[in-house]
Amino acid sequence: MRYFFEEYALDTDRRELHRGAKLVPITPQVFDLLHYLIKHRGRVVSKDDLISAVWNGRIVSDAALTTRLNAVRVAIGDSGDEQRFIKTMPRKGFRFVGAAQEVNTSTDEPVGWVVHDEDMTPRSSSPRLSIVVLPFANLSSDSEQDYFVDGVTESLTTDLSRISGSFVIGRHTAFTYRGKAANLKQVGRELNVRYVLEGSVQRRDSRLRVNVQLIDAESGTHLWADRFDKPVSNLFDLQDEIVAQLANALTAKLIAVEARRAERSMRPDATDLCFQGRACLNEATTANQLIQARSFFERALLIDPRSVGALLGIAVSDFQMASNLLADDRIACFSSAEKRVIEALSIAPDSSSAHMILGGVCIYTNRAVQGIAECEQALRLNRNDAYAHSSIGLAKYYLGRPAETEGHILNALRLSPRDSGAAAWLSVVGVAKLQLCADAEAADWLRRSIEANRNRAFGHFALSAALGLLGALDEARAAAKAGLALDPKFTLRRVLATRLSDNPAYLAGRKRICEGMRLAGVPDS
Known part of the structure; x- marks a missing residue:
């Protein structure tokens, strides 16, 4: 098993920790501590849990445990002050809070491309939806615009990390490439990522232009490019708007690219099937298309019954069948969607998507006030959730306050105009x-x-x-x-x-x- 988080990879078969292509030396106890925390990242683990798992229940002082935890943090570029990966929960224990992705491997698999006899599709050892946002270039003559350009890079890194199933290289590592004419294939190898996003910002008179391009780090091919041309008003508001539009557009594009990769696999796993289902959902307008999307998620759930992505995918498929008036028994569809999303929330209570979907179900089943509360919780978890804004607008319509609807929909369109x-x-x-x-x-x-x-x-x-x-x-x-x-x-x-x-x-x-x-x-x- 390999666990990927930011630029790190923890290989439990080889008992190795890598940062990009470099081996990070750690002691066996430190490795075991890190492995246990990542493996149980869905919950808070107590001091007794750690002692039982790593020291087999032997008596260990608080000082010794603290020393080993500090060593874990040092190994993964964390600290007790920053707590990017390992968070101390006072009087309760510890929790691994970084976005991690699991990849099943066998010990004889080489690093790089993996080819199976029955599946001749090359598989990359880099995790799915792995990406680095390189520092955007400031093409303006005014160096004072650097702070704005860096802000776009940092905020986009944060927003992309919210994509379900993704892991995004941290900004501290990404900024080591600032000002360098980097070979993007080499960057991909060094950081073990599939995708590289690079861009530029140019201010001219009263307008700001942002150019971005998404690169396949393995082949060097351009996957997507876009341009945002905006009038300059409040720079911080403009930064938020540009980042939100970029993040929403990129999410859809990355899902589509991963779905195409999954189609070539003879042995798709649950994550492959979820990507295919999400890509199908993004294009679905008919009952048959929604049924097809649902079938991908059902297959994923057979492989992994606790797949939050599969549960939410089924919920969205059923929800859209009912909300788009494509089903005669709409109540049955809404009930099925609610059951699945509640199950997903029991596994991932902080999933913004789950709260947004539950909000939508409530809104469509005569519980608009509760639905608004769920959507507001989704926005607290992900301020750029355009669907949460649109759902609140719909709720105002059902509450007999249609004059308020337009403003919420305009917010959704501002965040994701090409959604x-x-x-x-x-x-x-x-x-x-x-x-x-x-x-x-x-x-x-x-x-x-x-x-x-x-x-x-x-x-x-x-x-x-x-x-x-x-x-x-x-x-x-x-x-x-x-x-x-x-x-x-x-x-x-x-x-x-x-x-x-x-x-x-x-x-x-x-x-x-x-x-x-x-x-x-x-x-x-």
């Missing part, structure tokens, strides 16, 4: 406008939703309602026809079957929407 969920977010504003009887504005938002994703059936049905209420019946019928082409089983009965809220304003708005759809020719049942 695969943007079409759904835009349609939420559309139906909120219908609740406000602002039908022309609703039609504008719903057209934007369809432009963002023409394969999402509900956008067409909602637009048909707005156009029907405006009296544009020919256009309304055309929109309804487009929706039925995508989802032939859609009926008004499906809309009315689930009581999402008891709020009178919401119920009156829903009645208007159904009237508009009926005028457009959407069948009742």
